[in-house]
Amino acid sequence: MEVEKKKLVIVGCGDGGIMLSHHTFKDFDVTIIDKSTMHYFQPWQLHIAFAGAKEKKIEKKKLLPRGINFINKEVKSVDLANRKIIFDGGELSYEYVVIDTGSTGDYSKIPGHQELFNEFGDTHSDTAGAERLWSKVRSFSGGDAVIGISYPTYKCPPSPNEAVFLFEEYLRKHKLKDKTKITFITPFPRAYPAEPINEFVEKAMKERDINIITFFDVESIDTKNKTISSIEGDTVHYDFAALVPPHKGAGIVKDFSDDDGFVKTDRFKLNIGNYDDAFCMGDATNIQTSKSAVTAHIESGVISDRLRGIDSKFDGRTNCPFEFGYHKATFVISSYTEPAVKLKPSTTNYIMKLGMKYMAWQVLKGNMDWFFKIYFSITDPAKLNKKIK
Amino acid sequence: MANIVVDARGSSCPGPIVELSKAYRNAKVGDIIEVWATDPGIKADAKAWAEKTKNQIIEIKEEDGVIKVSIKIVSR
Numbered sequence: 001m002e003v004e005k006k007k008l009v010i011v012g013c014g015d016g017g018i019m020l021s022h023h024t025f026k027d028f029d030v031t032i033i034d035k036s037t038m039h040y041f042q043p044w045q046l047h048i049a050f051a052g053a054k055e056k057k058i059e060k061k062k063l064l065p066r067g068i069n070f071i072n073k074e075v076k077s078v079d080l081a082n083r084k085i086i087f088d089g090g091e092l093s094y095e096y097v098v099i100d101t102g103s104t105g106d107y108s109k110i111p112g113h114q115e116l117f118n119e120f121g122d123t124h125s126d127t128a129g130a131e132r133l134w135s136k137v138r139s140f141s142g143g144d145a146v147i148g149i150s151y152p153t154y155k156c157p158p159s160p161n162e163a164v165f166l167f168e169e170y171l172r173k174h175k176l177k178d179k180t181k182i183t184f185i186t187p188f189p190r191a192y193p194a195e196p197i198n199e200f201v202e203k204a205m206k207e208r209d210i211n212i213i214t215f216f217d218v219e220s221i222d223t224k225n226k227t228i229s230s231i232e233g234d235t236v237h238y239d240f241a242a243l244v245p246p247h248k249g250a251g252i253v254k255d256f257s258d259d260d261g262f263v264k265t266d267r268f269k270l271n272i273g274n275y276d277d278a279f280c281m282g283d284a285t286n287i288q289t290s291k292s293a294v295t296a297h298i299e300s301g302v303i304s305d306r307l308r309g310i311d312s313k314f315d316g317r318t319n320c321p322f323e324f325g326y327h328k329a330t331f332v333i334s335s336y337t338e339p340a341v342k343l344k345p346s347t348t349n350y351i352m353k354l355g356m357k358y359m360a361w362q363v364l365k366g367n368m369d370w371f372f373k374i375y376f377s378i379t380d381p382a383k384l385n386k387k388i389k
Numbered sequence: 390m391a392n393i394v395v396d397a398r399g400s401s402c403p404g405p406i407v408e409l410s411k412a413y414r415n416a417k418v419g420d421i422i423e424v425w426a427t428d429p430g431i432k433a434d435a436k437a438w439a440e441k442t443k444n445q446i447i448e449i450k451e452e453d454g455v456i457k458v459s460i461k462i463v464s465r
Contacts, residue, residue: 152407187410189434193403215441217410231414232442233464288404336401 005029008307009085009094011075013039015364016282016296017100018063022366023304025065028096032064033087035074039063041360045123046159048130049242050137050166055127056357063364075101078253080275096277096307099253099263103155103283103291105245110150112221116241119223123163124154124244133242137170142179143239146228150218151246152187153260155283155291158322158332160244161192161201165325167242168208182209183236185216185228194340197322197332204324218243247291249284262286267336268313270303279303290318290332297363298376319379321353329353331379338381342388390419398455402430406438413442416462421447424458431456
């Protein structure tokens with residue numbers, strides 16, 4: 001006799017949601033719901049903005065298992081107490097729910113940020129925003145360039161540093177370096193928050209004459225006078241600016257959303273509150289780890305196990321590719337208990353990072369699971385830290 | 390004047406200093422921000438932060454493995 005499959009609803013069809021659907025569709029009755037039908041390779045925005053690359057996108061349906069129920073609607077709220085999901089024009093009930101609604105830029109948090117974004121674009125919105133920034137890069141003829149992080153909550157931690165390295169490389173190539181003062185602003189105490197990686201970052205920034213201002217939390221942007229001011233009391237002038245916006249969550253999980261709309265999630269079990277039938281993953285959580293696709297990738301495996309009653313736990317593992325310009329890159333590999341591995345930027349790492357562009361859709365479809373099982377094992381931060389020390 | 394407790398226990402560097410700067414965003418002159426952290430990095434980071442923002446560290450103490458840094462907001 002066939003056992004009826006339990007009903008699993010994945011709210012949000014991001015990288016994590018897609019990967020989870022492949023882990024679970026054989027054993028669960030899976031429905032996935034998202035307001036968008038297109039899936040974008042987001043890391044590529046950096047290359048659109050600083051190298052004029054073309055966007056990489058695909059229909060979400062092509063990434064999902066065949067026959068899975070995909071609903072193209074925006075979810076308005078999730079009521080865990082009553083196991084109910086409300087969306088535009090309807091509602092759903094579930095036996096298990098997983099939230100994967102990601103994070104987006106909040107341009108209303110800082111006065112002047114929306115105007116700055118309208119003028120310059122950035123690397124953290126959409127293709128149009130990245131292309132706007134590329135048009136500003138191309139028309140830049142020298143002056144004060146400010147690149148950085150406006151607020152400490154944002155996705156893809158290395159991306160602002162990568163942006164400044166790629167911009168510096170562009171300026172050198174186009175003989176504009178001598179006409180430009182580059183300033184990198186960050187709310188953190190160092191150019192890169194993780195100390196072992198910061199050693200490489202600060203060294204490269206000094207060598208490339210990039211000025212660093214730490215403890216710079218953006219308070220306001222004056223687009224008329226072209227200045228950016230911090231709550232700590234600094235002000236910088238810009239002729240060119242590329243700022244990562246503060247990020248917010250969707251704020252749809254009733255009683256479990258924090259002030260920035262992120263879901264209050266158990267950092268090991270990934271459950272929401274005490275609900276053993278509700279989970280959250282990826283950028284949508286309030287967990288203090290990297291908001292990145294790799295984190296969502298690893299979390300999808302943990303949630304898949306837990307849905308089956310296996311007591312897997314998320315260890316806070318990160319594996320963020322970090323481009324240094326000039327065809328060099330490193331990876332930020334750490335966990336809750338292990339500091340970032342002091343992995344020197346290299347061309348090999350750069351090729352591996354670039355490879356992700358070509359592998360991305362296969363990774364999401366689960367076709368590279370065998371590879372990542374081996375990769376995550378040999379790059380275990382505890383093992384690497386022991387080896388490198 | 391308010392006494393604001395920032396509970397960053399269990400959060401690793403730079404988590405505690407990030408929570409401090411978020412609290413500072415909404416703080417007023419005269420407020421006391423007390424950061425609770427388990428990551429020892431908070432001691433050096435809080436000192437550097439206070440120096441940069443021209444605020445005063447009143448006390449740094451340790452109780453049962455928790456580092457408590459009290460900062461008086463005199464500049465905002």
